[in-house]
Amino acid sequence: MPAKEYEELIGKRLTASIYGAKGTMLIGEGTILLPSHIEKLANFKIKASDVEAVEVQEPETETESEPELTTEREAREVSGGSAADTREKARLAGEHLNHIDFFVHQNSIVPLEQVEEKILPYIRETAMRYNMFQVFSELKDQGDYRYKQILGVAVMATALGKRLQMDEEELALLSTAAILYDIGSVQLPSSLINKTARFDTHDYAIMKQHTVLGHELLSKSGVDPRIAAVALEHHEREDGSGYPNSLTGDQISRFSKIIALADVYMALTSDRPHRPAFTFFDAVEEIHQQILRNKLDSVIGITFLDLILVRQTGCDVILSDGRRGKILLTNVNYPTQPLIVLENDEFMDLSKVFDVRIQEVLG
Template identity: 30%
Template sequence: MHKRRKYLFFLTRGLYIGWTLLLLSVLAIIIERTYTYAKYIAIQEAKTSVNKDLAYRTWVASHGGVYVPVDQRTQPNQYLAHIKDRDFTALGKEYTLMNPAYTLSQMMHDYTKLYGIKTHITSKKLLNPENKPDEWETLALNKIERSRRQYYELSEIGDKEYMRLMNPLITKKSCLKCHATQGYKVGDIRGGVSVAIPMKPLYKDALKSSLLVAALFFIIWLAGIAIIHYFIKKTYKYIDEQEEMYEQYIYGLVSIVEKRDTYTAGHSTRVAEYAELIAKNMEFSEEEIHILHRAGMLHDIGKIAIPDSVFLKPSKLTQEEYKLIQEHVIMSYEILNKISLFDDIKEIVRDHHEHYDGSGYPRGLRGDETPILAQILTLADSFDAMTTDRIYKGRKSVQEALDEIERLSGKQFNPEIVQVAIQALKDITIEDIHHQKPQNLLERERFSYFYKDSLTGLYNETSLAKDIHLIQNYKHVIWISLKGFHNFNKTKGWNAGDELLIEIARTLQQTFTKESMLYRFYGDNFLIFTNDEKEIQTLRERLDNNFNDKEIIIDFKQNSKKITTDLNIGSLRDVLQKLF
């Protein structure tokens, strides 16, 4: 994967994770504050309840207590027996005094039954043992004695959670009527009003609010993810378009290189396919295989800078020319290095001519100093070179090429890769077209420096030497030699001799179709490969009609033997000796 794609991959994950964590954090804060607010509501309810109780108690105390009819629920308070006028009878009914604590106790009991809010008057010095503090209330009484302020906290009653609050009861003058006997003075803390607000209903409301908020946040999260996905997709599309544009540009350059000669055409594609096949058998990842395939397609891009006089040369290169060819890997690297898209393949391309024993170029790397993908590409490149016809060397069969690769194991190639390649490439089918012969008019003209006779435009002896193996594809071979041409040059001049050769060549070109092959050799000799007997007859007639008065004799010979493989024709001399 390209560097930008990797960056975008991690950026995408980062955005997804960041967006998710951001919303989760905000949601957690909101939920935490929702539950905190539930506690705040509980505290406020507790304070309101206490204030209500105190207001009621103050009112009762301000009237010195209240008298109510005695009934089953409200009996005379035994703890107020010391008050002389605690009870009286009027209109046939018995009445008893209810002090603030007594009235508040009954009201708290009713309030608890109605609303579930537990309220309780308690003290460390009790008039009524029923008002005995529980464990939490004892702790709270100790705290309010010191602070003289309300104390509250979450606490459990049984297995349920409550917000519990203790409000101090401060002794006032009106309180001494009932509590002077306990030793209290005005201003003393003589107990407290305890309130317990059940948290379950408040937590239930908080949960509902939290679920609604969570649902809203989930929608916001989905919207955010969709927006991120949209822009990331657009960015990927942009990168894909950029990559496609760059790769089309580079592959266009590769196409230019491959159109320079028939051998190079398809070479990059074959090398990429061979390398990919080896990498798959070595169980490389899909990403690595894709990188290797791209490297194979572009490994010879630097050859675009090699002059035709070297690049298209059909014979063996000189030492200087070979050094120039070697420069193509550096040129390839420099071309790819200018485009960040190819950062993942540029070193593979640069090092694909390194050898395992350090004898390669351009850096003389040894063993695993060469990237493993470049080592695979080295073998694939060599395999294709071995199985492709060259002018100066015929191609090997697949098995011969693999045998050669095995012999070079540990020298030119990594032994581990060799073993895999032998199995991966053994069933490869090589097409017959892999040779360096020009296939069209454009190629013929570009190869004219090497193959064309500069005077007549026919193919020269160099071309004939490389095409000699194609003679078996033709039924007829015509050998034309000009007798007396040397004397013609002496008497008529060299220019006249050149014009005569050009005229004969033009006659040959006008007579034979493109399927026939026309050559000039030894200066005044011509050779024609053809399958058309009518064209041969036409040529005879034209030569007789056009060149009888040229003071030369045209020696016209046609092969007397059928062209078969057992003739072992491998050179021009073989053609002349074995067919005529």
């Protein structure tokens, strides 16, 4: 029987993941707390007052509103429609981006109403889905790398903004900024945009101008200055090593930091002419290293890692030695080295095993 101080938590939904003293995630965000969870809290000496949880709202039977998710498993099953439907939505969003690029190329102004009416609803809806792996799988069907990158960044940035508890007005601005952050690329030479080989020094210098061009284009189009700032700043870095103005720390807007991180993740996990896509955990490790090296904002970065790692709990994986297992616990201090339960029910803590790593996440 759980201690009295914990009893009122039973049946509530966690609004933030719970971690042990060493950074191991004990219970993931969104879990409905059962007596077994409460016993774990007591065993790990987690104070009831430190647990962030809310009452679960009963769905109203006389409305058509979507019922709340009640378990992590159910949350993973919510896909916003059939696979064919969601892939079609992604395809249409890519087409709308193509039309917007053509309009910008012809008129040197951004049709903001088209962005808000045609693309923003898809981004907001998709970002609320639980299974990000499925989202990125759908985006792989996009033939154009640029549109796949933009849609992925916008979805990821919106989900991250939600996790950072932005209000609806901020979240809408962030989503719009994420759709338009790379718009300056439309004004670059097509030969450069379509180049498959690595950029030489001259190419790279021209390419970097897309930040300035995008800022000028959006400012001229009358968008909110916070949206225009993202186009200018999304390649700036915390330590001043970015471009075009070598900004540091608080000189970079919060929107720009969020979208920069999402841009890095999507770039790492996409095939490029000069390298194959990073695996999920290789990308996570690279982002973790950039946080440690003060390239990316630490608060936003750790929140991002928590956002994507919590979705790995329960996922099937293939290890580098060919064995299969399931992720049981993740550790924010060792994001690429979770606790695995193997098919023979043996446990393996990858943070303590140096010759085995996760080869593939099966979802």
